[in-house]
Amino acid sequence: AHLARIEAVDEKVHAFLHIDREGALAQAREVDAKRERGEKLGPLAGVPLALKDIFTTEGIPTTVGSKILEGWIPPYDATLVKRLKAADVVILGKTNMDEFAMGSSTENSAYGPTGNPWDLTRIPGGSGGGSSAALAAYMAPLAIGTDTGGSIRQPAAVTGTVGVKPTYGAVSRYGMVAFSSSLDQGGPCARTVLDAALLHEAIAGHDPMDSTSIDAPVPPVVEAARNGSVAGMRVGVVKQFRGEGYQAGVVQRFEESVELLKSLGAEIVELDCPSFDLGLSAYYLIAPSECSSNLARFDGLRYGLRVGDDGGNSAETVTSLTREAGFGDEVKRRIMLGTYALSSGYYDAYYGSAQKVRTLITRDFEKAFEQVDVIVSPTTPTTAFPIGERADNPMAMYLADLCTIPTNLAGNAAMSLPCGLAPEDNLPVGLQIIAPAMQDDRLYKVGAAVE
Numbered sequence: 001a002h003l004a005r006i007e008a009v010d011e012k013v014h015a016f017l018h019i020d021r022e023g024a025l026a027q028a029r030e031v032d033a034k035r036e037r038g039e040k041l042g043p044l045a046g047v048p049l050a051l052k053d054i055f056t057t058e059g060i061p062t063t064v065g066s067k068i069l070e071g072w073i074p075p076y077d078a079t080l081v082k083r084l085k086a087a088d089v090v091i092l093g094k095t096n097m098d099e100f101a102m103g104s105s106t107e108n109s110a111y112g113p114t115g116n117p118w119d120l121t122r123i124p125g126g127s128g129g130g131s132s133a134a135l136a137a138y139m140a141p142l143a144i145g146t147d148t149g150g151s152i153r154q155p156a157a158v159t160g161t162v163g164v165k166p167t168y169g170a171v172s173r174y175g176m177v178a179f180s181s182s183l184d185q186g187g188p189c190a191r192t193v194l195d196a197a198l199l200h201e202a203i204a205g206h207d208p209m210d211s212t213s214i215d216a217p218v219p220p221v222v223e224a225a226r227n228g229s230v231a232g233m234r235v236g237v238v239k240q241f242r243g244e245g246y247q248a249g250v251v252q253r254f255e256e257s258v259e260l261l262k263s264l265g266a267e268i269v270e271l272d273c274p275s276f277d278l279g280l281s282a283y284y285l286i287a288p289s290e291c292s293s294n295l296a297r298f299d300g301l302r303y304g305l306r307v308g309d310d311g312g313n314s315a316e317t318v319t320s321l322t323r324e325a326g327f328g329d330e331v332k333r334r335i336m337l338g339t340y341a342l343s344s345g346y347y348d349a350y351y352g353s354a355q356k357v358r359t360l361i362t363r364d365f366e367k368a369f370e371q372v373d374v375i376v377s378p379t380t381p382t383t384a385f386p387i388g389e390r391a392d393n394p395m396a397m398y399l400a401d402l403c404t405i406p407t408n409l410a411g412n413a414a415m416s417l418p419c420g421l422a423p424e425d426n427l428p429v430g431l432q433i434i435a436p437a438m439q440d441d442r443l444y445k446v447g448a449a450v451e
């Protein structure tokens with residue numbers, strides 16, 4: 001049924017870069033066969049899923065939305081993919097994304113933009129816009145995203161779906177193509193809080209193949225999602241997550257959510273986190289710095305595209321021709337920014353300062369979580385904007401992640417879930433819930449209560 005739905009609508013939406021029809025049917029038949037043999041089935045047996053094209057899949061192309069990996073077929077599965085298979089999930093295909101997960105609209109994909117199913121002339125968020133659009137258009141009930149600065153939560157917000165960035169280190173990064181290694185985190189996307197929790201439990205857990213993977217039990221997220229409640233909880237509202245640049249309808253729906261939390265028995269606490277104002281600036285030094293280092297491996301010699309290898313050119317020339325042709329504008333911009341920020345004369349002034357801000361943000365969260373159990377905010381300052389509107393204005397694009405970035409810098413957990421439509425444009429608004437690291441279950445407890 002989901003493959004038929006994809007066939008019917010994906011021509012218009014363009015959520016998928018690769019549809020693995022045969023593989024999905026084979027996986028589904030295998031689940032049936034297991035059931036008939038009376039074998040134990042995985043916790044998500046037979047449930048279809050849309051996978052962001054940033055995870056390596058054995059025998060299936062993985063592009064990361066970039067021309068530089070066009071035609072590359074990975075020889076191995078990412079740990080997350082192995083876990084999905086162990087849970088008996090049926091992987092439908094790979095979803096569109098901003099090239100190397102750099103963007104907030106999926107317009108930076110080398111393979112063309114994805115439409116927002118609510119209004120195809122608008123963006124589905126980014127970088128994981130293919131996954132969020134697949135959910136919103138009922139092409140898949142579950143999807144996987146990755147969140148470096150908001151790429152799970154912002155697409156969820158603008159498509160009226162649920163997305164969770166787990167605590168940093170909760171989901172293995174092995175086989176997840178690196179953008180900014182100290183920020184990148186894979187996580188679950190779904191249409192309900194409970195569905196997201198079921199997927200969360202299937203993909204989280206320690207992995208010796210990822211040195212930053214947390215070796216501790218996965219918080220009881222499914223139990224929390226089944227027992228939603230905020231009675232007696234202290235919920236923080238941060239002064240810095242409001243003000244100029246927020247759309248009126250977004251603020252209205254957010255304030256209604258705060259009233260709902262109060263009526264369900266939560267105590268609302270006003271918080272001041274002054275360093276959050278510097279989050280965006282720090283992120284746009286740290287993320288490009290790590291990207292400039294991570295993307296050095298795409299040299300035209302090892303994988304994917306190779307340009308100018310005609311016998312007469314040096315390896316260096318082949319590398320530079322390949323990178324020139326293979327990377328898009330935003331990726332090049334980030335590599336240049338990062339290389340500059342890390343250069344010897346400027347390291348302390350830029351990268352060093354950004355790391356200090358990162359510490360201040362972590363401390364602001366620590367202080368906040370002495371007073372509250374969770375923090376809530378709008379996920380994004382505005383609803384889905386029209387395709388093309390911010391394409392030539394990187395600064396305007398970067399602002400989409402104003403409320404999501406502090407969480408990545410501190411490494412704690414956050415969820416976005418729908419909280420109604422903005423009255424002025426009838427487009428979905430996202431409510432963000434933030435919890436301390438390793439307390440991911442609180443997101444689900446609160447999310448299930450207000451869903």
Ligand code: GLN
Nearest residue numbers: 101102103148149150151
């Ligand atoms: N939009 C942010 C960026 O462009 C975040 C991307 C992400 O989370 N992968 O870097």
